[in-house]
Amino acid sequence: MATTGSVSKTFAHAEEAPVSERDLDWSVVQRVQAGNVGAFDQLVQKYREHIFSVIYNMTSNREDASDLTQETFIKAFQAIARFKGKSSFFTWIYRIAINSTMTFLKKRSRRRYISYENINEEVSSSDIVESLTAKNRSEKGALVQELQEKLNDSLQKLSPKHRTVVVLHEIEGLSHAEIAEITKTSVGTVRSRLHYAKQQLQSYLKDYIG
């Protein structure tokens, strides 16, 4: 995945000039629809890290996330001829990813495998980890690993619908309106789910908060 800064930058840019970003994607989509299959790779390169991040944080399994991300792009590739550009490609591909993940989670409901992604080394020097290390007087590496497990475990305790909203808003940085469009719900529903999910997470992560 791209750096956190680039994720925010991409969507911050999309918020500032959504039309141009949308048009850029639409022009690539039209090239693919015209038969330039290679142009699809531009869309893959642009969105693969975001899609992977969403799915990984929904499943807490890097292998499943990899498979589902590939599946998302294959579904998009197969259906791109029917994409009319009524919504942005970004919304459309996120919706495919969320729907694929939801279907997967329903099938996987009885068995759950955890397979964590590597944590970037930058996190060790973050203010949050520094603060937690000082507060808990624990070793930094062990704390980071413990925190990763606890965060993933807490997310998995949420229902898929609440988890989706938390992941898209708090981790991916999408706005309420964008999430509402992707999940085909109202902004009010998104806010309500987000509020409830955060309350749940606060109780699960109370040892680290405050």
Place this chain on the structure above:
Amino acid sequence: MAKLPKERQTEISVEDLLRLKRSERPSDQFWNEFDRELHQRMLQTLVKKDPWYLQVVRGFSGRILQSTAIAAAAAVVAMVVVRPAFQPTRAVHVAQASVPETVGAPVEVAVTELSLAEATSLPDYQTDVISAEETSSDVNFVRDFGMDSMQVASYDASAYSTDSPQARVSFASAGVASLVY
């Protein structure tokens, strides 16, 4: 990466913790493998045959649809032509005997419910009136009961050649075939 404002450096929120999740990122090697696998799978989708159910659906839009339509039309015609053969025989005969042209759906009717006029318009017998009062020749005979006359059917014995000789003799003299009430 997950920098806290100075005034909040001692306070950690759920949002701050969740932001740490952004640092769980695959390596470049992962993305190289990912791209290779994705291209392979996309090529497979380009050359892969559609599943059988999609082929069936597509087939229906072509020749299968035409042949199915023809078969369905033939079945409808066959049903229209053959259907009368499946009607109850007795009901059809009764209906045809009474109003063959106008009756749409045959109705089961018991034979005893039919009047003579409906059953046939040309009887092959004649009726005579017999009465005990008229035929009595004994002047001393006194009736202690009332008696009405009744109609009986008389017939021409020669028209019933299959009757036994005894029966013909015994009934021919009386000229009575059967009682009709």
